[in-house]
Amino acid sequence: METAGYVTLTRQSGLMREMEIIAHNMANAATTGFRQQGLVFSEYVKAVHDGDSLSMAAARVKKTSVAQGILTQTGNPLDLAIEGSGYFQVETPNGIRLTRAGAFNVNSVGDIVSSDGNRVLDIGGAPINVPPGEADVKVAADGTVSLGDQLLGQIGIVEPEQGADLKRESGVLFQTDAALAPSETGLVLQGHLEGSNVDAISQLTRMIEVQRAYEMGQKLLDMDHERSQTALQTLIK
Template identity: 40%
Template sequence: MEQAVSIALSRQMTLRRAMDIVANNIANANTTAYKAESPVFNEFLMPEAEAEDRGYGKAAALSFVLDTGTHRDLAEGNITHTGNPFDVAITGDGFFSVETANGVRYTRAGHFTVDNTNQLVTPMGDPVLSNAGAPITINPDDGAVEIARDGTISAGGNTIGRLGVVNVENPGAMKKTGDNYLETEQDAVPVENATVMQGFIESSNVKPVVEMTRMIEVMRAYTSTQKTINDMGDLQQSAIRQLGREPN
């Protein structure tokens, strides 16, 4: 009985983690270029010897649920027209490089603007880097800004620079650091033939209806597991009462 409760509790812990991820996906359904996530669970099989040491008996190894990580869906979100000349969407693989106080970070959220020092920056005020790894300065007096599909930025017929679009060997292993940024220790390499679209942004790839369905499934599973734990507790209390009765 005790082992059944322990296994059920391991399931509940992973279900709580799953609910947190689903809730975060729903909260970011309108976040530019946000990528939906899902939990990764594996079976943890406790060896029979260890189970016996813990007082679980030697009948069989115990199977627990183990939270092993998070999977990020890298599918491209819808490309939405904004008309803002500093909004840029990447079509295909790749990330923009951004210089932050904590080092270079990567993002697909191309909702940019020009700050009071004429640098192209993210909404957090961090400089967007060129393909040469330097901040991009845009003089408003040079005229209307145009961004070609290869990322080349020009104004008044003069080339200013080119957006740096890079990729890594395993994008799924990149870690979130907040503000829609990712970090990695992998080597970032320029994306050949990268394609960007001026006046567009990539929407979140979260599907709210799917996430709501998942939320209902998680809630039902959690409730069912809690009922199992309660039933086991009632059974244990009943057994204790029966054993505690004085013999006639």
Template identity: 30%
Template structure:
């Protein structure tokens, strides 16, 4: 297959993948605590046999190449990266809603073990257990947090929870070293370790808890729409490259061996 056809194919596939990421970002633009995904790229270097000759050879070249020979570089996807930058705050006026200012995470007990989230939209069950919208228990310093019924709840910046003025529980807010490397998206706006032992937790030192607020998604809708248009145009261009390459091949095949007399 011609190299221009391969380049066009991988370019179009890259655009398709990027479009899926952009569409998911836009779909979650109003999801509390959502962190946008970004694509990471890397170069794939294609070399030829004579590029591997380190020393000058008169039949090939008189001098060493500088920098080292790389005849062709093609861009490929290296993967996606989660942007954990801070989202803006919106006032919910709900005393059980909390937003983290800083790099911290809440911890939830789920069917698959302890997971992390930035979504602080919590509520109480009938027995007073603090849970998220999916019913997962919010973790405190002693496990699940249970609050007395019919009490005024106050939460300070350190995550301490007071019921009618009495200290009742402590939100487990932790910071993770290199979260974009250690964590991956699990679904339901949750994060899990990429592999066992990948997460190194530490006490929240740069994070504060804000009662009555929720963190908005860190997505710029206009920027994402521009990215979508750009990706669509790039896909069309790569499709044109493949079409032109195919036309060239067909014309070459038709002319090979054709009598010129």
């Protein structure tokens, strides 16, 4: 395949990946704690002997938005939202993961768990247990969990070091190899949930732009293919 066709095909592949991410974002516009993602396109420029330089764009890096989602009051004592930066820590079968989805409850043995059944961890990485049958749990802005005068633990609000890569493991769970530190600005709001931070209007606009760019790229590929076919037929004659 000619260089121009290869460059266009690479660009088309990146646009398809971006379209998939946009569709996933829009499908989760109402998912509690969902974080919008996008693609970062990198441009590679290479000198070409006896000719112009070759420029190629590739979509290789996913970027997660850290914008605050809308906070909604629910009144449920174990619905928790983070106002500001930071993430809840939950214990999954694959290790500790981060999330902004705070629709928590208590399991059969009294541990505070996520909607997926993963145990919510305190600031030291241990689960927090609530005595069976107790519903009057209070959670302070610093994550401290108490029942009357009894201190039960402190929900850990952490954030990875600046510039760390967050890898989405599922819809609302993230994994990182970076060091975690207590959030300095994140506050816990009891009886609230944070909605998705997906900007549906901007995502719809971008979807239209990507669709048009893909269609244009497809036309260029078709033209390049026709040109190659014509050249081949000329040589055969």
